[in-house]
Amino acid sequence: MTTTKETLLKKLNDRTAKVGVMGLGYVGLPLIQAYIRAGFTAIGYDVDAKKVDSLNAGSSYIEHIPSQWISDWVKSGKFSATSDMNRLSDADAILICVPTPLNESRDPDLYYVEESVKLIAKTLRKGQLVVLESTTYPGTTRDVMLPILDKAGLTVGEDYFLAYSPEREDPGNADYSSAGIPKLVGGYDAASAEVAVALYEKAIVKIIPVSSCEVAEAAKVVENTYRSVNIAMVNELKIIFDKMGIDVWEVINAAKTKPFGFQAFFPGPGLGGHCIPIDPFYLSWVARKYSLQTRFIELAGEINIGMPKWVVQKVLFALNKQKKALNGSRILILGLAYKPDVDDCRESPSFVLWEQLESYGAKVDYHDPHCPSAPKMREHPQFAGIKSVAISPEVIKQYDCVLIATDHKKVDYKMVVENAKIIVDSRNAIEKFFGASDKVVKA
Ligand SMILES: NC(=O)c1ccc[n+]([C@@H]2O[C@H](COP(=O)([O-])OP(=O)(O)OC[C@H]3O[C@@H](n4cnc5c(N)ncnc54)[C@H](O)[C@@H]3O)[C@@H](O)[C@H]2O)c1
Numbered sequence: 001m002t003t004t005k006e007t008l009l010k011k012l013n014d015r016t017a018k019v020g021v022m023g024l025g026y027v028g029l030p031l032i033q034a035y036i037r038a039g040f041t042a043i044g045y046d047v048d049a050k051k052v053d054s055l056n057a058g059s060s061y062i063e064h065i066p067s068q069w070i071s072d073w074v075k076s077g078k079f080s081a082t083s084d085m086n087r088l089s090d091a092d093a094i095l096i097c098v099p100t101p102l103n104e105s106r107d108p109d110l111y112y113v114e115e116s117v118k119l120i121a122k123t124l125r126k127g128q129l130v131v132l133e134s135t136t137y138p139g140t141t142r143d144v145m146l147p148i149l150d151k152a153g154l155t156v157g158e159d160y161f162l163a164y165s166p167e168r169e170d171p172g173n174a175d176y177s178s179a180g181i182p183k184l185v186g187g188y189d190a191a192s193a194e195v196a197v198a199l200y201e202k203a204i205v206k207i208i209p210v211s212s213c214e215v216a217e218a219a220k221v222v223e224n225t226y227r228s229v230n231i232a233m234v235n236e237l238k239i240i241f242d243k244m245g246i247d248v249w250e251v252i253n254a255a256k257t258k259p260f261g262f263q264a265f266f267p268g269p270g271l272g273g274h275c276i277p278i279d280p281f282y283l284s285w286v287a288r289k290y291s292l293q294t295r296f297i298e299l300a301g302e303i304n305i306g307m308p309k310w311v312v313q314k315v316l317f318a319l320n321k322q323k324k325a326l327n328g329s330r331i332l333i334l335g336l337a338y339k340p341d342v343d344d345c346r347e348s349p350s351f352v353l354w355e356q357l358e359s360y361g362a363k364v365d366y367h368d369p370h371c372p373s374a375p376k377m378r379e380h381p382q383f384a385g386i387k388s389v390a391i392s393p394e395v396i397k398q399y400d401c402v403l404i405a406t407d408h409k410k411v412d413y414k415m416v417v418e419n420a421k422i423i424v425d426s427r428n429a430i431e432k433f434f435g436a437s438d439k440v441v442k443a
Contacts, residue, residue, distance in 0.1 A: 004159055005191050008127050011092055012198045015039040019199075020091025022116050023098035024051050024081060026274075026344065027133060027167045029065050030178035031095060036078050037179065038203035044081040045088050047115075055081040063343040063370055064172055089123035093131065093199050096120075097167065100134045101278060108137060108282045110144060117148045124152040129161040129195050135220050135275060137282040140164075141188060141213035162188040163196035164213035166220030172342040182206035186216030224279040225297055230265040231276070232300035235307050238267040247442065249428040269405050269426040269443070270307040270349030272338025277304070277347045308352040311403070311426050314443035315357065318401055318422045321441075327361030332389065332399040334416070335406020335427075336368040343370040350405040351380040357403075365389045365399075369410040393419040403443075404429045 011017035019035045021028045024046040032042045046052055054061050058071030073079035088094055098112035113134055120130055130149065132141055141164040146156065154160050165185045169178050183204045187193025193209055201207045210216050238248040248267055256264035271277040280297040287294045316326050338348035345351070350366065351374075357364050366374070368388050376384035389395060391412075396402065396419035407429035416423065417430060417437045425431075426443040 004127050005161070005195060008092060008129065008161070008195055009198050012195070012202065015202065017092035017199070018043060018090055020045060020088045020094040022046070022088070022094060022096045022120075023112075023134075024048075024055060025097065025099075026062060026171050027169050027178075028095075028097040029060070029062065029070075030169055031097060031133070031167070032073070032079060033065075033069055034177070034179035034203040036073050036076075040078075040202070042073070042079050043087060043091055044079065045085060046081065046083060049083045052081040052083045055079075062171075064341075085119045086123060088120070089125055092127065093129040094120055095131050095133050095165075097133045099274065100136050100282070101274070102281055106281055107285050110136070110140065113140065114144065114148065117145050121149050121152045124149060124154060124160060126154065126159045129163065129192070129199060131163045131165050131196055131199075133165055133167040135166060135224065135279045135282070136217055137221065137286040138214040138217040139286065140217060141186075146188070157189040157191045161192035161195040162213075163192050164216045165196060165200060166216055166223075168220075168223070171344060172339065179203055180205050182208055184208050184210055184216045184219055186210045186213040188213055218283075221279055221283045224275050225283060225300075227265070228271065228276050228280050228304065229296050229300045230263070231268070231271060232303040234265050234267045236303050239310060242442070249431065249442075266428070267426075268307070268349070269311045269353060271304040272346070272348040272350075273344065274346045277301075307426075308349050308356055311353060311405075311424065311443045312356045312360070314424050314426075314441055315362075315401055315403055316360075318424050318441040322400070322422060324400055325361075326357065328363070329400040330363045330365070330398060331357050332391075332396070332402045333357075333364060333366040334368075334402060334404045334411060334429075335408055336366050336371045336374060336388070337406050337408070340407045340427075341370070341409055345371055345375050345377065348406075351377055351383060353403065353405055354383060355380060367391045367411075368406070369408055391416070396420050407432065409433070 019040045019042045021032050022045045024044045035042050055070055058074050060067040060070050096116050098116050101109050103109040156162050168181045183200050185196045187196050197207050197209050241248045252264050255262050284294040284297050319329055336350045337345050354364050372388050374383040374386045402420040402423045404425045404427055407427035413433040417434055423440045424443045425440050430440050
């Protein structure tokens with residue numbers, strides 16, 4: 001007699017399995033692309049009906065994900081989006097890509113994961129594989145997801161399969177697509193691991209199976225903690241070297257010529273994005289349950305959160321050089337997104353800079369070629385809907401100081417240098433894209 005696992009493996013191997021993706025955002029959409037390219041049919045589920053309508057109409061709402069992809073998927077009949085969860089019962093594999101933020105007390109907020117899993121449990125049937133891709137703390141798949149799924153009355157590893165496979169997508173990175181990044185897979189049990197590997201190896205360049213969900217969960221948090229800690233280190237060094245009259249960017253570029261033992265990280269105005277400022281605190285939270293502290297994470301958080309203040313001091317200094325006060329000065333922030341060449345503003349330090357500068361009485365505008373209007377941010381709702389200022393020589397001349405917060409390639413830095421009174425550069429953008437200028441105060 002053919003087992004449920006064998007039936008599912010056959011569907012995965014002959015690509016007749018239907019792949020369901022829950023959460024159609026920065027992670028979910030590239031994953032769908034990977035599966036459609038690998039010859040599967042995909043169904044996307046999102047609670048946001050506007051996103052569902054937009055996708056079914058062949059239109060993307062994320063700048064670096066072309067509408068052409070979406071309309072090709074829809075036209076080929078290989079993809080449809082829905083906000084009707086019952087349709088996901090058709091899917092043989094369900095990949096969960098929903099947000100995992102922090103709550104107001106900076107503890108993990110698993111609301112979206114729990115809600116997704118509750119919906120899956122309602123229609124869970126024999127022969128389905130459920131995989132969590134959202135970043136979280138070790139133990140989530142086993143301790144949070146499994147008890148909810150158990151309510152469906154099926155047996156994990158026999159009737160249905162459960163795994164964790166962290167997403168490593170790097171939006172805006174032209175060198176790596178979802179399909180091109182090696183993927184960790186941790187199954188709840190041996191059968192779940194086998195099925196999950198069979199699913200991912202069809203679409204992703206390389207699969208690295210690990211011995212448990214917990215190892216895969218921990219590895220993802222370690223990857224992002226490593227970045228947070230290293231960024232904090234160079235942010236701290238930036239302040240020290242600044243006092244010593246040494247350019248930290250030159251130092252890092254020199255150090256990175258060592259072919260081993262050093263990986264370059266660069267300083268900036270603070271941390272942004274949905275991952276690096278948040279994920280390490282998932283680990284801190286779980287460590288506290290073991291009465292342990294994550295001192296590196298706390299220290300890195302403290303240093304990175306303090307960076308906007310340092311940058312604002314540099315703006316004060318730059319204006320002071322021109323015998324001007326911050327109060328009443330006009331400041332143009334270049335870059336609202338948290339990193340170059342994307343439209344994602346989540347957790348962006350630009351909003352903190354904006355708020356701090358205004359608190360000193362500055363009149364602040366922003367320009368961002370990727371973010372035509374400021375999105376609504378939970379912590380900075382006052383900026384929602386404010387429009388990006390179009391820049392030209394005449395416009396740049398009107399500002400007392402231009403503050404570079406994000407180094408988007410699309411900005412004409414030559415024009416900015418030629419027309420700005422003074423520039424505070426927290427990304428070393430002018431040197432990178434234009435060259436040295438005595439109008440620049442590095443921050
Ligand atoms: N963005 C990145 O660069 C990146 C990289 C690696 C990992 N991750 C992780 O991936 C996860 C998703 O991140 P993202 O950037 O794609 O988020 P996102 O906000 O872009 O997308 C999440 C989507 O989930 C939807 N959603 C919320 N609750 C839902 C539910 N119950 N059912 C179905 N859909 C629901 C939202 O409407 C949204 O469209 C997070 O855990 C994040 O940490 C993100």
